[in-house]
Amino acid sequence: MSQGLIGKKIGMTSICTEEGKVIPVTVIQAGPCTVVQKKEDEKDGYTALQLGYGTIKKEHKVPNPMKGHFKKHNLPCFKTLSEFRFPESTDYEIGASVDVSLFEEGDSVLVTGKSKGRGFTGVLKRWNMSGGPASHGSRAYRIPGAQGQCADPARVFKGKRGPGRYGNKKTTIQNLEVIRVLADKNLILVKGSVPGPRKGLLIIRKK
Amino acid sequence: MDSQILRDLDNEYKRDDLPEFKTGDTIEVGFKIREGDKVRVQKFRGLCISKKKGPLGGTFTVRKISFSVGVEKTIPLYSPLIDSIKVIRRGKVRKSKLYYLRQLQGKKARVKELRDWEQQAAPSSSSPETKPEEKSL
Numbered sequence: 001m002s003q004g005l006i007g008k009k010i011g012m013t014s015i016c017t018e019e020g021k022v023i024p025v026t027v028i029q030a031g032p033c034t035v036v037q038k039k040e041d042e043k044d045g046y047t048a049l050q051l052g053y054g055t056i057k058k059e060h061k062v063p064n065p066m067k068g069h070f071k072k073h074n075l076p077c078f079k080t081l082s083e084f085r086f087p088e089s090t091d092y093e094i095g096a097s098v099d100v101s102l103f104e105e106g107d108s109v110l111v112t113g114k115s116k117g118r119g120f121t122g123v124l125k126r127w128n129m130s131g132g133p134a135s136h137g138s139r140a141y142r143i144p145g146a147q148g149q150c151a152d153p154a155r156v157f158k159g160k161r162g163p164g165r166y167g168n169k170k171t172t173i174q175n176l177e178v179i180r181v182l183a184d185k186n187l188i189l190v191k192g193s194v195p196g197p198r199k200g201l202l203i204i205r206k207k
Numbered sequence: 208m209d210s211q212i213l214r215d216l217d218n219e220y221k222r223d224d225l226p227e228f229k230t231g232d233t234i235e236v237g238f239k240i241r242e243g244d245k246v247r248v249q250k251f252r253g254l255c256i257s258k259k260k261g262p263l264g265g266t267f268t269v270r271k272i273s274f275s276v277g278v279e280k281t282i283p284l285y286s287p288l289i290d291s292i293k294v295i296r297r298g299k300v301r302k303s304k305l306y307y308l309r310q311l312q313g314k315k316a317r318v319k320e321l322r323d324w325e326q327q328a329a330p331s332s333s334s335p336e337t338k339p340e341e342k343s344l
Contacts, residue, residue: 010209010212010213011209011210011213013262014261015262015263016263016283016285016286016287018287019241019287020286020288022263022283027212027213027216029212185212198209199209
């Protein structure tokens with residue numbers, strides 16, 4: 001994990017370059033995040049910053065151990081915590097704010113989020129299988145086909161692709177180009193799509 | 208809130224200098240074309256057969272018959288490549304997408320002119336400084 005931020009997906013739109021080229025972008029509201037904890041070499045065996053994002057208003061709903069973790073440094077309670085390995089992590093104090101100025105135009109970023117849950121799904125959608133013929137009385141329109149061999153091995157191998165729950169899993173999209181950074185609005189515009197629904201939580205990391 | 212952020216981003220590209228036009232209108236679009244260092248304007252005159260909503264003011268499609276071959280151009284309304292848009296003729300159409308014209312040729316592929324449109328509420332097209340485009344989103 002290199003340096004990064006926690007954010008929220010706003011939605012997709014298109015922007016236009018001066019040459020008239022249209023670029024599809026995802027708008028992400030990233031940060032500002034607060035440094036909650038510093039992991040240090042002597043104590044933890046590695047260096048990292050623990051960042052918090054999104055304050056919780058109903059503090060009585062926060063478990064006491066978590067509350068103590070925040071109140072140790074008189075910080076508000078955060079909804080999300082995540083660790084990032086900043087190369088210059090010693091420069092940051094606990095309680096310091098990290099914002100989108102971290103990113104620059106042209107940067108390559110990794111975006112992690114939870115993909116949209118699609119529920120119980122057949123193999124055509126879940127594994128891009130071909131299915132059977134649509135006509136000539138086949139009746140095998142959307143079935144997965146053969147599961148394997150016969151009397152030997154007399155079982156279906158583990159990991160055989162079949163229907164089941166699809167989506168709602170942690171997904172990372174790599175090498176997305178940062179098209180624009182709007183520091184005053186805490187927005188970054190990333191080329192292409194990112195996992196998850198609108199308002200979904202995202203972790204944006206620098207490559 | 209979130210949709211407002213997207214709208215604000217889109218409004219950065221908004222152009223007020225273009226006249227209002229509808230599907231069925233014959234328009235002349237001046238395209239900026241870059242050749243090396245020089246930029247020249249190419250006129251593309253044809254029938255607007257579709258207008259779609261979306262980011263960058265949505266897109267519109269202009270169709271014309273060039274040397275008996277149908278040619279269509281689809282571009283975003285707020286594209287910086289558009290130098291100017293001039294409305295030549297207002298058409299009387301009953302559909303918002305005139306894709307049926309692609310199947311037709313010659314006299315059948317015509318659109319009736321909307322009579323007396325200059326007297327109607329529609330803004331005049333000839334002058335470039337017409338009233339600003341209505342909200343497209």
